[in-house]
Amino acid sequence: NAGVTQTPKFQVLKTGQSMTLQCAQDMNHEYMSWYRQDPGMGLRLIHYSVGAGITDQGEVPNGYNVSRSTTEDFPLRLLSAAPSQTSVYFCASSRQDTNYGYTFGSGTRLTVV
Amino acid sequence: AQSVSQHNHHVILSEAASLELGCNYSYGGTVNLFWYVQYPGQHLQLLLKYFSGDPLVKGIKGFEAEFIKSKFSFNLRKPSVQWSDTAEYFCAVRNTGFQKLVFGTGTRLLVSP
Numbered sequence: 001n002a003g004v005t006q007t008p009k010f011q012v013l014k015t016g017q018s019m020t021l022q023c024a025q026d027m028n029h030e031y032m033s034w035y036r037q038d039p040g041m042g043l044r045l046i047h048y049s050v051g052a053g054i055t056d057q058g059e060v061p062n063g064y065n066v067s068r069s070t071t072e073d074f075p076l077r078l079l080s081a082a083p084s085q086t087s088v089y090f091c092a093s094s095r096q097d098t099n100y101g102y103t104f105g106s107g108t109r110l111t112v113v
Numbered sequence: 114a115q116s117v118s119q120h121n122h123h124v125i126l127s128e129a130a131s132l133e134l135g136c137n138y139s140y141g142g143t144v145n146l147f148w149y150v151q152y153p154g155q156h157l158q159l160l161l162k163y164f165s166g167d168p169l170v171k172g173i174k175g176f177e178a179e180f181i182k183s184k185f186s187f188n189l190r191k192p193s194v195q196w197s198d199t200a201e202y203f204c205a206v207r208n209t210g211f212q213k214l215v216f217g218t219g220t221r222l223l224v225s226p
Binding site: 015017031033035040041042043044045050058090092094096101102105106107 | 117119122136147149155156157158159162203205212213214216217219225
């Protein structure tokens with residue numbers, strides 16, 4: 001049971017480049033979400049999904065797209081990277097039952113130069 | 114919207130000192146409460162959680178937290194810290210019935226040997 005797997009672990013992009021951060025979970029969790037972590041700001045919710053085909057915006061969605069074509073995968077796309085998107089990104093998943101905790105991935109450290 | 118405040122941004126303690134980290138949330142409905150720890154270079158790990166029942170919750174590694182509904186607080190405590198407790202600690206809150214998890218800005222704890 002791998003839990004939540006994020007790839008890549010590290011990435012350097014040039015301003016304007018695009019890329020996709022991958023997130024996959026093998027626990028059949030309905031709920032998945034993306035957070036970014038910045039010093040002094042904690043974790044802020046970017047996008048989330050309550051099931052395949054359903055996504056919604058979080059606190060800081062601008063510059064990011066998501067899709068949820070399967071229960072297992074929830075990729076995060078940066079269409080045109082900006083230095084302000086330099087951050088550590090965490091994916092998390094949970095069962096629909098809210099009497100349940102979250103499982104976090106190990107993170108992707110992204111630097112945009 | 115729900116918000117979470119962690120008033121101590123940086124805490125420095127000597128080994129064996131007692132620890133209390135504050136956490137307050139804004140929304141007064143029924144909530145689930147979490148404390149996560151992030152050791153240097155690692156991802157988030159769940160320390161403890163409160164869903165219902167006894168407001169004094171015991172977690173891993175000797176940590177505990179007390180939910181005081183009247184104060185909208187969920188403070189984290191440990192009677193005697195160790196050097197290995199050096200980490201960043203995040204309080205998080207979820208409104209019952211909703212999936213979104215809202216984080217505080219975190220508290221960096223440094224324990225000197």
